[in-house]
Amino acid sequence: MLRDLLFRLRCLVRPRQVEMELDDELRFHMDKQIEKFVNSGMTLQEARCQARLAVGGIDQLKEECGEAHGVYFLQTLFRDACFGFRTLRKSPGFLVLSVLTLAIGIGTSTAIFSVVNPILFKSLPYPHADRVMMIWESRSDGPPLFVTYGTFHGIVERSRSFDAIAVAKPWQPTSIGGDRPERFEGQRVTPGYFRALGMLPTMGRDFQAADDQFRGPRVVILSDTLWRRRFASDPNIVGQQVRLDDDLFTVVGIMPQSFENVMAPTAELWAPLQYDPSLPAEGREWGHHLRMVGRLRDGVDKEQARSELNVVLAGLAQTYAKGYDSSGGAPNGMVVRSLQSDLTKGVRPALIAVLGAVILVLLIACVNVTNLALARAIQRNGEFAMRAALGASRHRLLRQLLTESLLLAIVGGALGMVVANLGVSTLIALSPPGLPRVNAIHLDGAVFAFGFCLTTLVGILIGFYPALQASRSDLHTGMQQNSRRTTDSRRWIRRALVVSEVALALVLLVSAGLLLRSLKRLLSVDPGFDGSQLLTMQVQESGHRFDTAAARNHFFAEALDAVRHVPGVVSAGFTSQVPLSGDYDVYGAQFEKDNSSSGDGAFRYAVTPGMVETMRIPLRRGRLLDEHDSAGAPVAVLINESFAKQKFGTEDPIGQRLRLGPDAGHADRPWATIVGVVGDVKQESLAVGEQNAFYIPTTQWPWAENVLSLVVRTQGDAAALAPAIRSAIWSVDKDQPIVRVATMNSLLAASEAQRHFALVLFELFAVVGLILAAIGIYGVLSGSVTERTREIGVRAALGATRRDILSLVIGQGMTLAVLGVGIGLLGAIAASRTLVTLLFGVSQLDPITYLTVIVLLLGVAAVACGIPGWRATQVNPSITLRAE
Amino acid sequence: MPEPRIDLPQGTLDLLILRTLSLGPQHGWAISERIQQISNDVLQVQQGSLYPALHRLERRDWVKARWGTSENNRRAKFYELTKRGYQRLEIETDAWEKLAAAVGQVLRTT
Numbered sequence: 001m002l003r004d005l006l007f008r009l010r011c012l013v014r015p016r017q018v019e020m021e022l023d024d025e026l027r028f029h030m031d032k033q034i035e036k037f038v039n040s041g042m043t044l045q046e047a048r049c050q051a052r053l054a055v056g057g058i059d060q061l062k063e064e065c066g067e068a069h070g071v072y073f074l075q076t077l078f079r080d081a082c083f084g085f086r087t088l089r090k091s092p093g094f095l096v097l098s099v100l101t102l103a104i105g106i107g108t109s110t111a112i113f114s115v116v117n118p119i120l121f122k123s124l125p126y127p128h129a130d131r132v133m134m135i136w137e138s139r140s141d142g143p144p145l146f147v148t149y150g151t152f153h154g155i156v157e158r159s160r161s162f163d164a165i166a167v168a169k170p171w172q173p174t175s176i177g178g179d180r181p182e183r184f185e186g187q188r189v190t191p192g193y194f195r196a197l198g199m200l201p202t203m204g205r206d207f208q209a210a211d212d213q214f215r216g217p218r219v220v221i222l223s224d225t226l227w228r229r230r231f232a233s234d235p236n237i238v239g240q241q242v243r244l245d246d247d248l249f250t251v252v253g254i255m256p257q258s259f260e261n262v263m264a265p266t267a268e269l270w271a272p273l274q275y276d277p278s279l280p281a282e283g284r285e286w287g288h289h290l291r292m293v294g295r296l297r298d299g300v301d302k303e304q305a306r307s308e309l310n311v312v313l314a315g316l317a318q319t320y321a322k323g324y325d326s327s328g329g330a331p332n333g334m335v336v337r338s339l340q341s342d343l344t345k346g347v348r349p350a351l352i353a354v355l356g357a358v359i360l361v362l363l364i365a366c367v368n369v370t371n372l373a374l375a376r377a378i379q380r381n382g383e384f385a386m387r388a389a390l391g392a393s394r395h396r397l398l399r400q401l402l403t404e405s406l407l408l409a410i411v412g413g414a415l416g417m418v419v420a421n422l423g424v425s426t427l428i429a430l431s432p433p434g435l436p437r438v439n440a441i442h443l444d445g446a447v448f449a450f451g452f453c454l455t456t457l458v459g460i461l462i463g464f465y466p467a468l469q470a471s472r473s474d475l476h477t478g479m480q481q482n483s484r485r486t487t488d489s490r491r492w493i494r495r496a497l498v499v500s501e502v503a504l505a506l507v508l509l510v511s512a513g514l515l516l517r518s519l520k521r522l523l524s525v526d527p528g529f530d531g532s533q534l535l536t537m538q539v540q541e542s543g544h545r546f547d548t549a550a551a552r553n554h555f556f557a558e559a560l561d562a563v564r565h566v567p568g569v570v571s572a573g574f575t576s577q578v579p580l581s582g583d584y585d586v587y588g589a590q591f592e593k594d595n596s597s598s599g600d601g602a603f604r605y606a607v608t609p610g611m612v613e614t615m616r617i618p619l620r621r622g623r624l625l626d627e628h629d630s631a632g633a634p635v636a637v638l639i640n641e642s643f644a645k646q647k648f649g650t651e652d653p654i655g656q657r658l659r660l661g662p663d664a665g666h667a668d669r670p671w672a673t674i675v676g677v678v679g680d681v682k683q684e685s686l687a688v689g690e691q692n693a694f695y696i697p698t699t700q701w702p703w704a705e706n707v708l709s710l711v712v713r714t715q716g717d718a719a720a721l722a723p724a725i726r727s728a729i730w731s732v733d734k735d736q737p738i739v740r741v742a743t744m745n746s747l748l749a750a751s752e753a754q755r756h757f758a759l760v761l762f763e764l765f766a767v768v769g770l771i772l773a774a775i776g777i778y779g780v781l782s783g784s785v786t787e788r789t790r791e792i793g794v795r796a797a798l799g800a801t802r803r804d805i806l807s808l809v810i811g812q813g814m815t816l817a818v819l820g821v822g823i824g825l826l827g828a829i830a831a832s833r834t835l836v837t838l839l840f841g842v843s844q845l846d847p848i849t850y851l852t853v854i855v856l857l858l859g860v861a862a863v864a865c866g867i868p869g870w871r872a873t874q875v876n877p878s879i880t881l882r883a884e
Numbered sequence: 885m886p887e888p889r890i891d892l893p894q895g896t897l898d899l900l901i902l903r904t905l906s907l908g909p910q911h912g913w914a915i916s917e918r919i920q921q922i923s924n925d926v927l928q929v930q931q932g933s934l935y936p937a938l939h940r941l942e943r944r945d946w947v948k949a950r951w952g953t954s955e956n957n958r959r960a961k962f963y964e965l966t967k968r969g970y971q972r973l974e975i976e977t978d979a980w981e982k983l984a985a986a987v988g989q990v991l992r993t994t
Contacts, residue, residue: 003945022935025912025961028954029931032913055931064936 011066022065030055060391076396080403088404094376095408097775098369102412102455104768105365107419110443110451112358112761114424115431116351117447118440124340125260125440127198128295133302134342135165135292135309137331144335147292149275149285150323151331152190154316155292161305164195165294168263171271172707173244174542174737183540183737184226184244186269187261193270194221194255196295204238204253211252212272219272220249224257226268244269246543262343262437263291279323282662286327288586293339302336309334325665328588328601343436349837350432350758356834357508357765362454364504364772366461369412371497371776373405375783402460413455417443420451430760432753433582491784495816498776502820503827505766505773506857510828511835512766513849514842515759521841522752525689527579528681530616533570534711534744535718536578539729540737541706549704553631555733556698556708560608562728568715569725573611574698574708576604579681580751581709581740588664589639589694591647592657592671599664602643602692603683606701606708612638612678614713620644622654622676631699635672638695644677646692653677660694662702672696685751687840711744718743758838770857773820774864781813782868792872793880802873809872813865814858821854892927897937899980900927902965902973905947909964911954912938938963946972 011018030051037047055061088095123129136144137151152167159165171186187193191207200206201221211219220242222231231237241248249271261267279285296305310333317330324330337345344351377384384397392400424443431438539559546552556574563572577584588599605611609625620641629636637658644653657671683691698705710729714721722741729738742750749756785792792805800808832844842849892900904915915938916929941947946969954960965973 004943007943007945021961024959026931026935028911028958028960029913029935031958061932061935064932065939067936 019062022062026055026058026061057391076399077403080400081407083400084404084407088407091376094372097779098372098408099412099415101365101368101372101772101775102409103415103419105362106413106416106451106454107423108765108768109358109362109454110416110420110447111423111427112354113450114420114443114447115427115441116355118437119435120344120348120351122440124262124343124437125258129198129340130338131296132197132339133162133294133296133305133336134339135294136335136337137288138333138335139329139331145331146288147290148288148323148327149273149290150279150320150327151313151316152290152292153277153279153285154320155309155312158312158315159305159308161297161300161308162196162294163297164192165292166190166193166196167273167290167292168193169273169290170264170267171269172540173269173271174540174735175242175244181542181735181737183542183739184268185264185266186271187264187267188273189270190273193293196293197261198295199255199259201253202256203235204251206253207270207272212274214274214276214278216272216274218247218249219252220244221253221255221270222251223255223261223268224259227254246545260437260440262339263293265437265439279320281320281322281326282666286323286662288327302338306334306336309336326588326662328586328599328664347432347435347754349834350754353511353758353835353838354761356831357511357762360504360508361765361768364501364508364769367497367501367504368772368776369408370461371494371501371779373408374494374497375779377401406456406460409455409460413452416455417448417451420447430757432757433750434754491787494780494783498773498780498816499820499823501773501776502817502857502861503824505769506821506824506853507827507831508762508766508769509853509857510824510849511831512759512762513853514832514835514839514844514846515755515762517842517846517849518838518840519752519755519759522686522755523748525682525686525841527686527748528617528679529579529744531744531748533714533716533718534615535714535722535725535741536581536709536711536744536747537722537725537741538707538709538739539574540739542736546706549631552704552706553699555736556608558732559729559736560610560710562732563710563712563725566721566724566728568721570713570715571610571614572710572712573614574608574710575611576606576698576705576708577683578709578711578747579615579683580685580747582751584683587661589643589692590659590664593647599659600692602639602694604661605693605695606698606705607695608698608708611711612695614711615681616713617681618679620677620679621652622674624676624678625695625697629675629697629700633700635670635700636675636697637672638676638678639674640678640680640693642680642690643692643694660696672700686748709740718745755838755840770860773857774860777813777817777861777864778867780816781809781865782871784812785809785868785872788872789875789880792875793877796875797877797881805872805875806869809869810862810865813869814861817858817861817865821857825850825854892929892933896980897929897933898941899973899976900929901934901937901941901963902946902969902976905963905965906970906973909952909962911960911962913960915963941969945969 033051033054034044034047037050038044042050124132126132135147135155137147138144147167149167152165156165166189168187168189171188172183173186174181174183189207191209191212194200194206202224204221207219207221211217222237227233227237234240237251238253240251242251243249275285276283294305296302313331313334317324321330387397388394421443424441428438428441539556541552541555546555560572560574563569585604586601587604589602590596590599607625609627609629612619612624621644622638625636625638637660639647639653647653648656653674654676656674658674659666659669660672663669663672678695680690681693682689683693698708710725712718712721712725726738726741729736792808795805795808828850829845836844900919901915904910904918910918912931912934916931916934919927919929938947938949942949942963945966947963948966949961949963951959952962
């Protein structure tokens with residue numbers, strides 16, 4: 001073994017010496033042979049000749065000896081690579097086009113795969129992540145609902161399907177101190193939360209049942225990042241106290257660095273939920289605002305868990321009839337979904353579509369490079385025939401060509417990695433809000449390997465076909481420049497490649513076109529308010545001085561007053577929710593005329609007077625809210641148009657009475673009165689319309705909110721006024737955090753970010769596909785014109801006009817393009833089905849999109865045909881005919 | 885008139901070289917002459933296959949080569965069997981005989 005290695009090493013390190021020795025050895029042999037022949041009576045001349053014949057090709061012999069040395073492979077590889085580089089350099093056009101095409105194909109697909117992989121395919125970073133389930137309440141109509149504490153409490157008591165089960169809600173405590181108040185993102189959770197995910201604190205302890213008591217101890221668990229950032233990684237942090245919202249919380253644990261909280265990625269601290277287990281019917285315990293997560297017990301599957309929960313639920317609905325009434329009625333059943341699919345549900349269609357698009361791009365890229373390589377192989381037909389004639393084996397020719405294509409693929413792949421790296425960071429920057437697991441996206445090893453395997457595979461695939469062709473073609477015809485038969489079969493394949501390229505490009509273009517038209521339609525949808533020159537921000541009260549409703553209302557009233565006096569402010573108001581901001585509250589509304597104890601769910605806007613005017617939501621009937629609708633006065637409510645129509649039809653709703661939120665279904669509560677009807681507003685998304693909504697003064701809602709959003713109409717640029725407005729609020733109380741400052745227009749754009757994300761990528765891919773297809777058509781035609789120069793010359797000599805020749809070439813190219821368009825149309829119709837969830841207001845078979853795309857594609861094809869066509873008309877018959 | 889020449893079956897060249905070298909160190913030309921002589925010109929070794937084979941055997945450490953002087957005082961490369969070469973020769977001879985006997989048996993009986 002060792003000898004073998006040394007032997008090979010010597011051949012590799014001292015090739016000159018090894019070759020000289022071989023020369024000596026062979027010369028000795030030759031001389032002996034000559035001597036023998038001379039002795040047997042030949043003349044010296046004759047003997048030399050005979051000896052040489054007996055030896056055969058001396059170089060071939062040397063090559064075979066070299067092969068026997070076992071290093072020949074490496075040397076050949078190196079030589080092939082050098083040769084490959086030289087030949088590639090001689091045709092820079094081919095080199096640049098191939099490498100760029102490969103880099104774009106491989107780079108974009110690696111980038112997209114990097115993004116999609118952790119989101120859709122990698123399991124979540126928890127032990128046995130497939131057993132972690134999200135659980136929702138469901139009504140027969142409408143999407144799943146957040147669960148109520150009542151339902152959770154009952155399930156914990158009665159269900160046997162889960163090892164651990166918990167609910168969580170967002171929590172945004174404020175830490176005062178320093179010059180600016182800092183608001184943290186956190187969660188209130190029940191003790192099983194971390195166990196359900198399968199994670200435990202690295203320091204300190206997990207929450208226990210004793211922590212989660214009504215008005216229980218104030219304890220908090222910190223994330224690793226918060227512990228490092230705010231507490232300088234203090235190893236003695238457990239047991240210390242931190243001040244949050246004017247209260248002292250004891251730190252009981254630190255979560256590990258590896259803990260990725262996928263349900264609320266920004267959360268940095270956790271405290272027990274501490275709801276009232278006696279479940280008072282009018283309390284928050286019956287509000288739909290909790291996210292429930294559970295870890296399935298071994299041997300229980302999703303379906304079994306769901307049916308068990310449904311049985312439990314039926315029992316709960318009887319036990320807690322009153323509670324369920326105030327939550328808008330008992331749910332019909334429960335929904336159990338794996339956490340992963342639950343998280344990715346929203347983004348899945350866009351990601352799958354993008355993944356499909358990038359695969360198309362990669363296909364086009366591969367087809368294009370194959371096409372280019374094939375064109376080159378045809379040009380080099382003579383060269384390869386010559387090599388074969390000089391004794392190169394078929395194996396050797398194949399290897400040369402494979403080396404060349406691998407070289408291309410590796411260079412393309414390396415450049416592709418650069419593209420991929422750029423792509424990933426661009427994608428993260430572009431990613432729509434709400435894209436889960438953004439932190440987990442990076443160009444990791446697996447993705448790199450994927451990219452590299454792809455490179456090599458593409459290289460081999462591309463190398464394979466031309467190599468086989470070149471080595472198969474028989475020498476004789478190959479040596480003759482015009483071999484009709486072989487080029488015919490190859491021409492046919494190249495045409496097929498161009499047709500497929502056009503078809504693939506069409507699929508991409510149609511998809512991009514449909515998305516573009518959807519987004520245009522969406523952004524032209526009337527949101528129901530005037531979004532220009534409108535600024536929004538969230539203002540929170542923090543501290544015990546706001547424990548009473550009066551104090552809360554007082555602060556907001558003073559702040560509002562201060563904001564209205566800022567120069568440049570036209571009007572302002574507070575609201576509990578901002579349209580298209582991403583969050584929403586739904587409460588029950590029970591109408592007097594319905595004679596039913598439970599209410600309909602509707603968006604609730606707790607607003608100060610002036611909010612509706614500031615948003616410029618149109619008044620349809622009655623009046624708006626004003627200063628007189630305050631605490632103690634009869635409760636005045638606005639409802640939106642859709643709600644009015646649904647409930648009252650053509651009747652006048654003004655003066656009708658209803659009970660709202662916690663009052664709904666409680667006969668002992670006073671009625672509120674509808675005083676006005678306002679236009680519909682898009683709350684969740686521009687794509688979702690006609691949802692019920694009501695507006696009620698903040699001071700007349702059963703409790704006072706501690707977080708409200710400010711909406712401000714400004715003169716001139718809204719964003720520029722933000723600092724002045726902020727300092728106006730802080731002039732009232734400097735300790736109140738202000739977050740989420742955004743103009744309404746940016747919220748509008750962000751609400752369609754997912755579609756926009758898909759659209760940008762599709763547009764990019766479609767343009768790339770279009771360019772590649774144009775290059776393909778151009779390449780094939782210009783190759784064909786070169787091959788047919790003589791034929792064109794003959795035609796010209798026989799009297800064909802320039803117009804005839806032009807139409808001959810363009811006709812040939814356009815036939816391919818039209819064929820590609822035909823096939824592509826079928827593909828596009830199939831592909832557009834997967835896009836349906838991303839479309840809005842546009843049929844998946846939208847004729848305008850299809851027509852535009854076809855015209856565009858054929859136009860580009862015509863230009864790509866025109867250049868070689870023009871070249872063909874320049875053929876001078878007398879020169880070409882003589883040249884042959 | 886010598887008998888017509890037979891192409892060597894795959895792999896037998898190595899065996900013949902090893903056997904020839906078992907009689908003592910030889911240079912390449914002598915090996916080919918010797919094989920031709922002993923086989924009464926039936927087996928003729930082409931240089932085209934002899935030298936690659938020798939180099940391959942050398943790499944496998946069955947023969948080793950050193951430079952020496954030939955009968956008429958010229959520098960020549962001599963090959964000789966190594967210890968492993970002798971072992972190999974035994975194995976291959978054995979295998980060949982078994983194969984030849986078996987093939988003979990089949991040819992005789994059918």
